[in-house]
Amino acid sequence: MAIGVLSFLYLCLKSFAPLPADWFQLSPAKGRWYLWGIGGYLAAYPLVLLVSLVNQQIWAGQGGSNPLLTLALENQDNVALIFFFVTAAIAAPIFEEIFFRGFLMTSLTRFMPGWGAVLASAFIFAAAHLSLAEILPLMTLGTVLGFVYGRSRNLLASILLHSLWNSGTLLSLFLLGSALRA
Numbered sequence: 001m002a003i004g005v006l007s008f009l010y011l012c013l014k015s016f017a018p019l020p021a022d023w024f025q026l027s028p029a030k031g032r033w034y035l036w037g038i039g040g041y042l043a044a045y046p047l048v049l050l051v052s053l054v055n056q057q058i059w060a061g062q063g064g065s066n067p068l069l070t071l072a073l074e075n076q077d078n079v080a081l082i083f084f085f086v087t088a089a090i091a092a093p094i095f096e097e098i099f100f101r102g103f104l105m106t107s108l109t110r111f112m113p114g115w116g117a118v119l120a121s122a123f124i125f126a127a128a129h130l131s132l133a134e135i136l137p138l139m140t141l142g143t144v145l146g147f148v149y150g151r152s153r154n155l156l157a158s159i160l161l162h163s164l165w166n167s168g169t170l171l172s173l174f175l176l177g178s179a180l181r182a
Contacts, residue, residue: 012103026155033152037160040148044141044165051140059133081174088170093162100125100142101149101158118146141165 027033094128102122122142126135149158 022167033154033157034146036152036157040161041164048137048140051139055136089167093159097159102155
């Protein structure tokens, strides 16, 4: 899947070479990106929690999460859990932020105001997770990720925020799953 998306991304961007200087900024020396990432996480947590509580009332506990997560938790295979964690906490944030914020959101700013690009890319980000019941919380997270990237102009900030989010979510689910098995 990643090869297909990266190929699509390459074909879309090939005609724009050289790319504008502000696209795909991954600059550790540029600004205080880590403060934007950590601050974004601290802002996203209560916002997504609040939206999730409202969302639970709408869906009345129905809806789903990632079935791979359920399999990984039930399997109790430590190697599989480590690979799942590394994929979700490191690879997915890098890949998704490059695509959704670095490419999509930045591209959308050519056709709409910045706030519209943030909201549109947040909606597409949420929809790409293929869970209708989680679209509102994921769109909220996507909006914060877009805001952080837009303000910091450094993908490292949104990658850090996304990584902290996925790590915290997975860690709490692993601990909850371990407590339920005990």
